[in-house]
Amino acid sequence: MRDRSNGLGGGFAAYGIYPKQKDLYALHVFYGSRRAKDECERIIHASFDISVAERIPTRRVPGITDAPAVWRYFGLPFPKLLEAADIDEREFVVRFVMKVNTEVQGAYVFSSGKNMGVFKAVGFPEEVGRFYRLEDYEGYCWTAHGRYPTNTPGWWGGAHPFALLNYSVVHNGEISSYDANRRFIEMHGYRCTLLTDTEVIAYIIDYLNRRRGLSLKETADVVAAPFWKEIAAMPKEKRGYYTYLRNVFSSLLITGPFSILVGFAGGMMALNDRLKLRSMVVGEKGDTVYVASEECAVRTVEPDLDRLWSPRGGEPVIITLDKGVKV
Amino acid sequence: MGIHDIIPEYEVLRDPQRCTVCRLCERECANGVHSFNPKTGKMQSDNTKCVDCRRCVVFCPAHALKIVRNEESYRTNAQWDRQTVNEIFKQAETGGMLLSSMGNPKPYPIYWDKMLLNASQVTNPSIDPLREPMETRTFLGKKPHELRRDEKGRLRTDNLPPQLDLDVPILFSAMSYGAISYNAHKSLARAATALGTYYNTGEGGLHEDFYKYGPHTIVQVASGRFGVYKRYLEAGAAIEIKIGQGAKPGIGGHLPGSKIVGDISRTRMIPEGCDAISPAPHHDIYSIEDLRQLVYSLKEATDYKKPIIVKIAAVHNVAAIASGIARSGADIIAVDGFRGGTGAAPTRIRDNVGIPIELAIAAVDDRLRQEKIRDRVSLIAGGSIRNSADVVKAIALGADAVYIGTAALIALGCHLCRACQTGRCNWGIATQRPDLVKRLDPDVGTKSLINLVSAWKHEIMEMMGGMGINSIEALRGNRLMLRGIGLNDRELKVLGIKHAGE
Numbered sequence: 001m002r003d004r005s006n007g008l009g010g011g012f013a014a015y016g017i018y019p020k021q022k023d024l025y026a027l028h029v030f031y032g033s034r035r036a037k038d039e040c041e042r043i044i045h046a047s048f049d050i051s052v053a054e055r056i057p058t059r060r061v062p063g064i065t066d067a068p069a070v071w072r073y074f075g076l077p078f079p080k081l082l083e084a085a086d087i088d089e090r091e092f093v094v095r096f097v098m099k100v101n102t103e104v105q106g107a108y109v110f111s112s113g114k115n116m117g118v119f120k121a122v123g124f125p126e127e128v129g130r131f132y133r134l135e136d137y138e139g140y141c142w143t144a145h146g147r148y149p150t151n152t153p154g155w156w157g158g159a160h161p162f163a164l165l166n167y168s169v170v171h172n173g174e175i176s177s178y179d180a181n182r183r184f185i186e187m188h189g190y191r192c193t194l195l196t197d198t199e200v201i202a203y204i205i206d207y208l209n210r211r212r213g214l215s216l217k218e219t220a221d222v223v224a225a226p227f228w229k230e231i232a233a234m235p236k237e238k239r240g241y242y243t244y245l246r247n248v249f250s251s252l253l254i255t256g257p258f259s260i261l262v263g264f265a266g267g268m269m270a271l272n273d274r275l276k277l278r279s280m281v282v283g284e285k286g287d288t289v290y291v292a293s294e295e296c297a298v299r300t301v302e303p304d305l306d307r308l309w310s311p312r313g314g315e316p317v318i319i320t321l322d323k324g325v326k327v
Numbered sequence: 328m329g330i331h332d333i334i335p336e337y338e339v340l341r342d343p344q345r346c347t348v349c350r351l352c353e354r355e356c357a358n359g360v361h362s363f364n365p366k367t368g369k370m371q372s373d374n375t376k377c378v379d380c381r382r383c384v385v386f387c388p389a390h391a392l393k394i395v396r397n398e399e400s401y402r403t404n405a406q407w408d409r410q411t412v413n414e415i416f417k418q419a420e421t422g423g424m425l426l427s428s429m430g431n432p433k434p435y436p437i438y439w440d441k442m443l444l445n446a447s448q449v450t451n452p453s454i455d456p457l458r459e460p461m462e463t464r465t466f467l468g469k470k471p472h473e474l475r476r477d478e479k480g481r482l483r484t485d486n487l488p489p490q491l492d493l494d495v496p497i498l499f500s501a502m503s504y505g506a507i508s509y510n511a512h513k514s515l516a517r518a519a520t521a522l523g524t525y526y527n528t529g530e531g532g533l534h535e536d537f538y539k540y541g542p543h544t545i546v547q548v549a550s551g552r553f554g555v556y557k558r559y560l561e562a563g564a565a566i567e568i569k570i571g572q573g574a575k576p577g578i579g580g581h582l583p584g585s586k587i588v589g590d591i592s593r594t595r596m597i598p599e600g601c602d603a604i605s606p607a608p609h610h611d612i613y614s615i616e617d618l619r620q621l622v623y624s625l626k627e628a629t630d631y632k633k634p635i636i637v638k639i640a641a642v643h644n645v646a647a648i649a650s651g652i653a654r655s656g657a658d659i660i661a662v663d664g665f666r667g668g669t670g671a672a673p674t675r676i677r678d679n680v681g682i683p684i685e686l687a688i689a690a691v692d693d694r695l696r697q698e699k700i701r702d703r704v705s706l707i708a709g710g711s712i713r714n715s716a717d718v719v720k721a722i723a724l725g726a727d728a729v730y731i732g733t734a735a736l737i738a739l740g741c742h743l744c745r746a747c748q749t750g751r752c753n754w755g756i757a758t759q760r761p762d763l764v765k766r767l768d769p770d771v772g773t774k775s776l777i778n779l780v781s782a783w784k785h786e787i788m789e790m791m792g793g794m795g796i797n798s799i800e801a802l803r804g805n806r807l808m809l810r811g812i813g814l815n816d817r818e819l820k821v822l823g824i825k826h827a828g829e
Contacts, residue, residue: 174451176794177801179808187696212474218482227460244484247466248474250800256451257795275459275797277452 001297002124005146007063009159010128011120013168013263014139018115024051024074025093028111028118029100030156031069036106043104047096050075056119056132063127068156072117090165090210095189097164102191108157113166116265120159128159140321141268143261145170161263162198164206168263171198172293173278176256184251197258204252205262216262216269220316222249224274259293267320276313283308289319331416334409335374338397339383345391346370352383352392357751357763380744382753414674425674428747428757430574430666430711430733433678438685438818439717443827445808447795454792461788462798467491467565467705467727468634468658488658489634491565493728494523495784496799497718499776500663500709500730501547501569501638503531505582505591505603506670506747508764511739511756514772516540521773522780525564527730528554530580530605532594538562545636548625550579551605553595557628565659566625567636568618570609573667573710576640576681579605581671586750586759619655626656634658641665641687641710642680646694653695653704661730662687664710668733670757671748684710685724689822692725692804715786724822725804738779739772 018026027044031037044050052074058067077092085092097109111118116139119132125146129135145160161168175181175197182192182200188211190203201223208219222245226234231242246253257277262269270291272280283290283298283305290298295308311317339360348370352361358376361383363369377394384392401412414425447453454461468490475483499515506529513536519526520543527545532554537544546563548555560566571577582603592599612618622635637652638661639645645662652660664684669677688708695701708721709730721729737743740754747757755767787799796802810827811819819826 176447176451176796177805180801180803180805183696183804183806184701187699187701214474214482228462228464229460240484241482244482244487246800247487247490248470250466251803253798253800255796255798255801275454 001146001294001300002126004148004293005124006148007124008122008149009120009145009147010123010125011118011145011147011159011161011170012125012129012132012134013111013116013118013143013161013163013170014134014137015116015141015166015263015265016139017117017137018074021052021074022115024076025112025114026117027073027075027109028056029071029073030108030110031071032106036104037069037071040100040104040107043096043100044073044075047081047092048073048075048077057136058131059133061123061127061131064121064123064131067121067131072111093165094206098189098191101193110157111163111168113163113168114265116163116166116168116263118161118163118168120161121156122159140325141263143168143170143263143268145172158194158196160198162194162196162202163263164202165210166263166265167202167205167209169198169202169205169260171201171258171260173197173258173260173273174256175201175254175258175273177254180251181254201254201258201260204254208249208252209264216264216318217316218245220269220271220314221245222252223254224271224314224316225253226274226314261291267318269319270311270317272311272313272315274314279310281308281310282317287322291317291319329420331420333375333413333416334399334401335377335397336409336413337377337379337394338374338399339372339377340393340395341370341372342391342393343369345389347389347391349388352387355382355386355753357753357758357760358746358749378744378746378749379742380746380753381742426671426748427674427677427745428671429668429743429745431678432745435665435683437711438683438814438822439711439713439720441812441814441818442685442720442809442822442824443812444716444719444723444790444794445810446793451795453795454797456785456788456792459792459797461792463495463784463787465493465496465727465799465803467493467707469704470702489565489632491525491634491659492523493525495780495787496722496728497522497712497780497783498524498545498707498728498730499526499735500661500667500732501527501529501545501567501572502670502732502736503529503547503582504534504594505531505586505759507736507757508752508755508759508767509534509590510764510767510769510772511736512537513769514739514767514776515735516544517769517773518776518780519543521777524780527567528563530554530569531582531591532596533559533562534590534594547638548621549605550607550609551603553597553603553605556596560625560629560633563633565634565636566629567638567661568609568621568625568657569638570612570618571638571640571642571663572669573640573663573665573681573684574669575672575676576642576665577607578673578676579607581605588759591759615651615655618652618657622656636661636707638663640667640680641682641684643682645682645687646690649691650694650698650700653698653700657704659705659707659727660691661707661709662691663730664688664708667710668736669747684708684712684721686818686821688721688726689724693823696804715783716790718783719787719790719802720809722799722802723805723808724824725806727803734779735776738775739767740775 056070121128160170208214258273259278259280284307360376469488515526530549541562544563547567549569584600584602636659637657641664665681705727708726752758809824
């Protein structure tokens with residue numbers, strides 16, 4: 001897939017990789033300077049009870065240069081802080097991430113979930129994988145992305161996946177609704193610092209799924225809603241449901257081409273824009289599911305598939321671990 | 328003529344070779360410009376009475392007439408131009424306020440023309456509205472804070488406050504029966520119904536014949552409360568409380584007793600021949616908490632089934648005022664810019680009070696977002712929307728929909744002579760004289776309005792498609808789709824947009 005990216009960003013999200021610390025938040029942070037690290041660590045230690053703080057293991061790779069310091073921290077927010085602010089743990093972590101990423105110059109928290117982690121850099125994806133020694137990790141769900149940036153310069157934080165809490169998003173496309181979505185989501189406490197549409201998609205998913213309590217299917221029905229013409233032809237109850245969602249969350253409709261993979265604890269959702277302006281295929285082999293923008297990517301990993309299909313535009317494919325599987 | 332010799336603004340030119348002395352111009356002109364001179368056997372004209380409405384020019388079967396700007400002038404003076412001198416003469420003669428109509432015609436900046444739209448190239452495909460769905464439907468009203476689920480965990484959809492459902496984000500703005508004619512109202516009501524949008528009664532009540540268009544009618548409650556009673560409130564799809572109007576912020580209205588005749592008197596529910604005076608303020612609103620009471624009184628009266636619109640003029644502190652209104656229980660805020668039209672206003676007020684809608688709507692949208700209450704209300708922008716590009720720009724700045732008034736009247740045949748206050752509209756729009764009213768055929772009027780809005784809708788879809796946007800809600804507040812051209816930093820900051828090239 002080297003041909004589809006240009007070396008200005010590659011990355012991975014992996015779920016189930018930290019079984020020993022699975023109940024702790026794993027914060028992955030880039031530091032551009034010693035000062036940024038000192039300042040950020042002051043905030044981390046004031047906010048979290050940290051049990052492990054370490055450099056993320058990397059190796060030298062010819063294509064990857066100008067690497068920032070890459071650190072990770074495992075810990076939980078101090079309960080008394082949650083009590084004082086009267087918010088839950090996840091909201092606390094979101095606010096912490098927003099604070100560091102907007103206020104600490106040179107520090108950037110790029111992964112903040114439990115038992116999952118994002119690894120990304122400026123480079124081609126295969127180089128990024130070698131750089132982070134990903135062969136040393138084992139997980140139940142992986143997403144990967146090779147970037148060909150259009151709107152923003154390639155920099156480490158701008159590579160995909162983009163993550164917040166357990167959500168991670170890789171995105172292929174460019175959304176035309178960006179500023180409408182951004183201005184709405186910023187009203188609810190999020191700060192879009194990257195000017196990339198992937199960031200705003202991640203916040204929308206967090207807002208709808210975590211904050212408003214919509215299911216992932218309902219979330220997909222908001223961001224890639226059916227057309228009014230289709231809704232008009234539906235039976236009454238379904239028509240009422242879609243009309244309600246389109247009305248109430250009209251500012252979160254995403255237009256323009258996108259195919260996204262949303263990683264979450266226990267699974268993954270694949271979603272295309274409603275016109276299917278970007279391709280996306282799903283392949284299955286045994287109990288493994290593969291999703292990619294192009295069939296050749298799936299065939300490269302698993303040439304002998306049981307089944308391969310193209311989901312319709314706006315139709316979410318939600319893949320979850322089988323019941324009873326422990327991670 | 329005395330010492331105050333007013334030079335007529337326009338001059339009627341008649342080609343004597345072509346004129347057949349059919350005297351049609353004489354019959355068409357309610358201002359009495361044309362007359363037959365029995366001594367010469369020819370037609371003659373009184374330029375002082377001409378308002379350049381072009382009725383005679385259009386109807387002259389011999390194409391013998393032309394109206395031009397009168398070249399005659401006082402001694403050239405950049406400071407004391409002809410209009411200035413004429414107005415002083417008029418006031419020296421009469422001791423009265425100057426009256427005018429329609430919108431502010433002065434050469435203030437038109438910000439619509441200083442904003443440019445985006446289009447997709449390479450990284451994001453444009454969408455062809457001829458091949459793909461392109462959606463202009465929008466809802467106006469409050470969005471619920473809480474989501475509820477039934478016992479099976481399904482999302483409940485019954486907690487939605489009342490909404491207006493628009494097929495196209497364009498509504499006809501308030502123009503009262505009285506200010507405009509029966510046929511004009513009929514055209515607006517029927518066009519709104521056909522287009523899947525709404526027209527607005529203004530402050531004149533709702534004529535008995537038009538109750539059937541209620542589902543596409545916004546009924547207005549203004550400071551005079553003319554024509555307001557339970558059935559009226561229940562007839563409309565929404566109720567608009569008019570606090571102010573862009574053409575004359577801060578003042579009320581005055582329909583002279585001479586126009587309060589027949590149906591107008593019945594519809595306004597006031598005696599024939601009695602002046603209809605709308606006070607400057609509502610006499611039950613002296614602060615924001617009073618507005619809240621009126622909003623809830625109207626909701627109570629209509630069983631919480633109708634969205635309440637509060638309409639204000641765009642004035643200096645519009646953002647803070649809108650924020651107060653958003654917290655008053657109102658469902659929709661309509662902001663009317665300083666170029667909005669009127670059937671009559673003091674000239675000095677029309678030309679000097681208020682601010683442009685472009686700046687006002689940007690400021691209001693920003694403020695409501697800063698206060699996290701943008702979801703509690705929808706925004707309608709009005710007062711100078713001239714074409715579909717203005718609509719797209721207004722929505723990209725943050726409006727949910729727009730009101731059009733002047734553009735709708737032009738579609739009905741208005742030639743913008745700005746003399747509505749005389750009541751002698753030769754096109755049958757701003758008049759109650761039966762002989763003039765019948766000149767506006769409501770079938771033609773309806774068709775013209777439908778054509779206009781349909782044409783704009785096609786253009787909106789084309790522009791949206793160019794930007795790669797296939798639904799109007801993804802355009803709303805999408806300010807990255809706008810760039811300023813020739814604007815200074817402060818203007819760009821207020822509009823919340825970047826300059827072209829940035």
